[in-house]
Amino acid sequence: xxxxxxxxxxxxxxxxxxxxxxxxxxxxxxxxxxxxxxxxxxxxxxxxxxxxxxxxxxxxxxxxxxxxxxxxxxxxxxxxxxxxxxxxxxxxxxxxxxxxxxxxxxxxxxxxxxxxxxxxxxxxxxxxxxxxxxxxxxxxxxxxxxxxxxxxxxxxxxxxxxxxxxxxxxxxxxxxxxxxxxxxxxxxxxxxxxxxxxxxxxxxxxxxxxxxxxxxxxxxxxxxxxxxxxxxxxxxxxxxxxxxxxxxxxxxxxxxxxxxxxxxxxxxxxxxxxxxxxxxxxxxxxxx
Amino acid sequence: xxxxxxxxxxxxxxxxxxxxxxxxxxxxxxxxxxxxxxxxxxxxxxxxxxxxxxxxxxxxxxxxxxxxxxxxxxxxxxxxxxxxxxxxxxxxxxxxxxxxxxxxxxxxxxxxxxxxxxxxxxxxxxxxxxxxxxxxxxxxxxxxxxxxxxxxxxxxxxxxxxxxxxxxxxxxxxxxxxxxxxxxxxxxxxxxxxxxxxxxxxxxxxxxxxxxxxxxxxxxxxxxxxxxxxxxxxxxxxxxxxxxxxxxxxxxxxxxxxxxxxxxxx
Numbered sequence: 001x002x003x004x005x006x007x008x009x010x011x012x013x014x015x016x017x018x019x020x021x022x023x024x025x026x027x028x029x030x031x032x033x034x035x036x037x038x039x040x041x042x043x044x045x046x047x048x049x050x051x052x053x054x055x056x057x058x059x060x061x062x063x064x065x066x067x068x069x070x071x072x073x074x075x076x077x078x079x080x081x082x083x084x085x086x087x088x089x090x091x092x093x094x095x096x097x098x099x100x101x102x103x104x105x106x107x108x109x110x111x112x113x114x115x116x117x118x119x120x121x122x123x124x125x126x127x128x129x130x131x132x133x134x135x136x137x138x139x140x141x142x143x144x145x146x147x148x149x150x151x152x153x154x155x156x157x158x159x160x161x162x163x164x165x166x167x168x169x170x171x172x173x174x175x176x177x178x179x180x181x182x183x184x185x186x187x188x189x190x191x192x193x194x195x196x197x198x199x200x201x202x203x204x205x206x207x208x209x210x211x212x213x214x215x216x217x218x219x220x221x222x223x224x225x226x227x228x229x230x231x232x233x234x235x236x237x238x239x240x241x242x243x244x245x246x247x248x249x250x251x252x253x254x255x256x257x258x259x260x261x262x263x264x265x266x267x268x269x270x271x272x273x274x275x276x277x278x279x280x281x282x283x284x285x286x287x288x
Numbered sequence: 289x290x291x292x293x294x295x296x297x298x299x300x301x302x303x304x305x306x307x308x309x310x311x312x313x314x315x316x317x318x319x320x321x322x323x324x325x326x327x328x329x330x331x332x333x334x335x336x337x338x339x340x341x342x343x344x345x346x347x348x349x350x351x352x353x354x355x356x357x358x359x360x361x362x363x364x365x366x367x368x369x370x371x372x373x374x375x376x377x378x379x380x381x382x383x384x385x386x387x388x389x390x391x392x393x394x395x396x397x398x399x400x401x402x403x404x405x406x407x408x409x410x411x412x413x414x415x416x417x418x419x420x421x422x423x424x425x426x427x428x429x430x431x432x433x434x435x436x437x438x439x440x441x442x443x444x445x446x447x448x449x450x451x452x453x454x455x456x457x458x459x460x461x462x463x464x465x466x467x468x469x470x471x472x473x474x475x476x477x478x479x480x481x482x483x484x485x486x487x488x489x490x491x492x493x494x495x496x497x498x499x500x501x502x503x504x505x506x507x508x509x510x511x512x513x514x515x516x517x518x519x520x521x522x523x524x525x526x527x528x529x530x531x532x533x534x535x536x537x538x539x540x541x542x543x544x545x546x547x548x549x550x551x552x553x554x
Contacts, residue, residue: 039443149306153339154447182338182499187543187553207471212545216553239549254547255474255480255502258527264477264506 002026003203009063018046020227021282028202034214035207037224043207047173052084089164091174095156099148106144109163117167131162135192153184165196171203188218196270211254215239223247226279246275292493293327298359300349319345321517332487334508335497337529341514343497347463351383352376381411384454385402388466390446394438401434404453466498501544514539
């Protein structure tokens with residue numbers, strides 16, 4: 001059974017338009033699933049719904065989020081938070097805003113382990129040191145005492161990865177974890193995340209807009225348009241032959257340096273019109 | 289072909305605010321460490337490098353938003369390295385810049401028409417209304433967009449406004465600093481196609497700063513690779529991709545994630 005199973009999840013702006021339209025997807029232990037789509041397609045929204053950190057302006061109107069078989073949406077808020085906190089973690093997009101600039105790195109990793117999960121301070125600290133070594137940070141002891149501004153972007157992202165894995169979560173949501181980084185650093189970080197995920201057998205929901213990145217780290221992917229899953233495929237099948245016209249167009253718009261002669265085709269208007277019609281037909285169906 | 293830009297031993301240092309003591313001056317840190325290159329008229333040159341390699345600093349020096357510490361920048365025969373603002377003013381019309389983030393480079397309280405017209409007003413041009421209309425036309429935006437505010441536009445449309453503002457002055461040279469990195473692939477493809485057409489139609493010279501080599505490969509005939517403030521490679525783009533010389537160029541190429549699961553990624 002999948003560790004995370006989202007069934008027909010619908011989310012909308014309070015008294016506003018729908019943001020997610022009956023989204024269903026599964027992530028098994030040890031699997032990486034990519035969530036792809038253009039900005040505003042709702043890919044981050046899915047990650048936020050799973051982690052219970054949706055902004056107050058939106059509401060869930062239907063569906064289930066099954067975590068290890070338990071529907072999170074049916075739990076009282078306190079139990080839900082406890083369950084998510086114990087088994088899930090986030091690798092955020094921007095490593096600078098995710099770290100508190102006025103605190104040293106060490107406590108930012110260990111405080112959650114001590115205060116929320118009840119570890120002893122010394123266990124938490126040695127765990128933090130081991131993890132920093134695992135994410136290939138030289139001199140972990142020095143870094144634990146450093147402030148975020150003393151470290152490079154790649155370093156900070158490594159710290160957030162270490163922090164995400166600290167409590168051995170069974171599911172990690174990575175929300176565009178490398179968009180702020182250089183290609184060379186991106187490669188190191190992606191290999192690091194993939195390696196850690198494989199070693200720890202974590203289920204990983206990987207939000208990105210970069211199909212190149214998907215092809216390197218994911219086994220399966222969901223393509224979103226306007227909050228609707230238009231394609232759910234294995235990565236190898238997808239890149240061999242995307243099924244939905246919109247996914248095909250998205251792939252055609254992605255530049256490849258190996259194929260400079262190929263013209264870059266923006267997603268054609270008729271494809272957009274067709275996929276919008278699908279969304280409209282869905283909304284007219286009246287199923288929330 | 290004559291050179292529009294001739295840059296010789298360009299050096300630029302800035303105050304290092306991260307290691308500034310509480311009192312006293314911050315130490316200077318050298319960002320550009322002796323760059324020499326030329327940009328011929330009509331060329332499309334890519335500038336790539338990692339973050340902190342100095343690519344944006346180089347761009348800002350070319351359009352003299354920053355003053356070099358030493359070396360020389362000649363623009364169409366004129367030495368602009370240390371020109372004072374008053375002497376630069378008439379030249380500024382000829383080298384324009386398009387910024388990375390259209391949300392922060394377009395005044396949110398002005399309408400698109402005003403935003404495009406502002407630099408023309410500053411340079412005292414006539415027929416501003418017609419020129420604005422032509423600029424919108426060039427970037428493929430309908431005329432009624434002139435009355436819209438930036439927040440009403442999509443990312444790709446905002447970037448088109450940035451391009452319209454730059455080309456409205458009929459410059460010789462445009463510096464585009466990471467202008468597609470914030471866009472979705474579809475808008476990115478549209479903006480790149482547009483830029484390519486404008487370069488051909490208007491006879492522009494373009495320097496295109498990017499960290500995305502696939503985009504550079506598509507757009508630029510020549511590429512300058514920067515690493516820690518120095519040029520490690522400056523060659524025809526096709527040669528660079530076929531046979532990268534510098535170790536850093538090879539690393540850059542190897543790190544690009546191609547949308548193809550079969551590509552080995554050692």
